[in-house]
């Protein structure tokens with residue numbers, strides 16, 4: 001009897017101890033957070049994003065973006081191949097995807113964007129093994145409505161984490177990603193993550209090529225910019241690294257699908273996490289800028305600003321800052337192109353009713369305006385060349401070779417346009433009803449996406465060319481193009497596949513969407529059916545093969561290097577025209593940083609974290625843990641792993 005009482009007591013005291021332990025752990029976490037916050041907010045050495053084609057977001061924009069992401073929580077909707085089951089789902093949302101080499105920080109960036117510890121992060125390359133899609137909706141964890149969001153619990157956009165390519169990746173991941181990219185209709189923008197120390201490498205160019213060929217607009221995000229933080233001339237180093245990226249990714253090639261804006265992020269590894277609850281971002285920088293870029297890509301910026309305004313988030317800002325600035329989407333200082341969203345919203349603000357002014361915009365004029373590119377007069381078609389080499393960007397661990405090179409430059413919007421028109425002008429090839437519909441829709445001053453989509457689908461269904469090589473590699477490969485823009489050579493190249501045309505139309509649709517992102521618009525776009533006639537992974541690989549014709553031996557041959565990008569950039573110094581959104585920086589001084597070499601970076605990445613030492617609560621905590629022995633030690637380890 002006595003023995004049983006004793007064991008109950010023991011159990012009781014043990015559970016009390018556990019509760020105490022948890023409280024102490026939480027206390028320690030709070031202390032740790034406060035300390036880090038004091039240490040690094042804002043980080044004095046954080047060089048920030050570079051905007052040369054667009055204007056940087058205002059403080060109100062960033063506040064609105066932060067507000068949106070704070071109140072819209074992520075819910076996982078599919079993983080792996082789950083997207084296939086949702087292909088015909090008319091409720092599909094704008095999708096923003098994150099691509100990049102393994103270990104570049106894709107999962108970390110999504111965690112930071114959502115302030116939630118949702119994706120697995122690891123210093124070992126290849127941690128993410130399957131795609132994972134998260135929708136964001138203003139709802140409580142139980143699914144209830146949040147006050148002030150009009151009871152609207154509908155998801156607003158989807159973020160997709162991808163397995164990385166290169167070191168630690170697997171070929172089958174690549175197959176499925178390539179297929180996903182080619183089939184998915186509602187991808188609004190791909191954020192391609194580049195480690196700022198590594199810059200653009202061969203595999204990155206391959207992925208940019210695939211995006212270009214699939215008419216998916218993309219934007220570069222430079223990750224791990226905190227690696228420059230210890231340098232005196234942080235701004236100079238960042239600028240020179242960014243200039244190199246800008247040049248090597250051919251972001252200045254006219255009408256490239258790459259946006260003229262590089263967002264700098266850093267210190268994402270310092271994020272404090274606690275299970276799946278909200279996390280504090282610590283010293284991280286660049287995330288609000290990225291949040292704003294994501295909202296713009298999804299066409300949600302007006303919505304976010306309205307919500308922030310109505311929720312009083314913007315009260316502290318002066319009135320003139322609180323409108324969605326006309327600058328937001330307008331011409332940048334260097335006279336770059338207008339952003340597609342503003343262009344399109346202007347374009348589509350033409351009233352669709354008969355009472356409004358009649359427009360007589362021909363399809364050519366419309367496209368010339370929207371793409372700001374000269375249309376070609378005539379084209380000579382040649383039969384498609386058979387695909388030669390199968391490109392591989394997803395390798396097993398042992399096959400990885402990093403070889404930065406310039407074997408490619410992106411497909412441009414104008415070359416896509418050329419192809420689209422080429423098909424549009426060939427009724428025999430594509431069916432006159434399609435051409436007719438498109439022309440009618442445009443000339444009526446409105447873009448009837450639904451009819452275009454239907455015709456599109458019909459064309460895809462009637463197409464027998466699913467195994468035909470995709471066109472853009474041949475067209476855009478600068479090795480075969482004397483014209484740095486690639487448009488001249490594109491005229492002599494094989495005809496586009498149906499897919500390319502369809503994607504172009506979709507891209508135009510995406511570009512043309514007014515920023516208000518109404519449901520009607522969303523549904524019209526989302527109701528697009530998938531490309532039919534696909535053959536699973538084989539098709540993806542065929543497409544990839546045709547697009548790239550990748551030959552690593554050739555591309556590593558210096559003689560086979562292509563032309564440099566057209567606009568005198570790449571001098572490593574920047575032209576000073578773009579806008580750097582910077583916070584306080586130290587005075588510059590010449591410095592050569594030792595981290596420039598990937599090897600040293602890898603070593604740094606794999607360095608184990610220093611064991612924690614503390615005072616006060618931390619110390620008490622350690623003592624308690626020591627007292628409790630194995631269990632608590634385990635608990636602590638798990639906690640630190642989580643934080644990591």
Ligand SMILES: Nc1nc2c(ncn2[C@@H]2O[C@H](COP(=O)(O)OP(=O)(O)OP(=O)(O)O)[C@@H](O)[C@H]2O)c(=O)[nH]1
Pocket residue numbers: 100101102103104105106107108109120121122123124125126127128129162163164165168223224225226227265266267268269605644
């Ligand atoms: N210094 C620094 N390290 C970072 C940053 N972001 C991520 N990391 C670290 O980089 C490593 C890889 O991060 P992940 O987010 O798993 O990278 P990933 O691209 O998802 O990698 P895979 O899933 O393998 O493709 C982790 O150790 C992170 O802590 C950053 O901004 N700065």
Ligand SMILES: [Mg+2]
Pocket residue numbers: 106107108119120121127128162163164
């Ligand atoms: Mg990952």
